[in-house]
Amino acid sequence: MNHATKKSAAEDCARIKDLGYGASRHIRMYGQQFQILSDPVPDGNGVSVQVTSVAEPTKRTLRLPTSILVGFKDFFPKVA
Numbered sequence: 001m002n003h004a005t006k007k008s009a010a011e012d013c014a015r016i017k018d019l020g021y022g023a024s025r026h027i028r029m030y031g032q033q034f035q036i037l038s039d040p041v042p043d044g045n046g047v048s049v050q051v052t053s054v055a056e057p058t059k060r061t062l063r064l065p066t067s068i069l070v071g072f073k074d075f076f077p078k079v080a
Helices: 009-018 066-071
Strands: 026-029 032-036 041-043 046-053 060-064
Touching (some): 009 066
Antiparallel strands (some): 046 060
């Protein structure tokens, strides 16, 4: 019988940061270009970062697709 190992939110945040989703980085997600203002932090059952965008220059919270970013770690190598 196989049981999925539940990782801690801190481990998810560290892995997502290793993928390049850390402060002072730019990402394209949900059809928009964002500047990340914070490192990933646990947010309820997921992970989020503080961002701004050209379309919405005020700081806001962006939830990240944790299941995709952390769940398929073999497909996403660490960013140097």
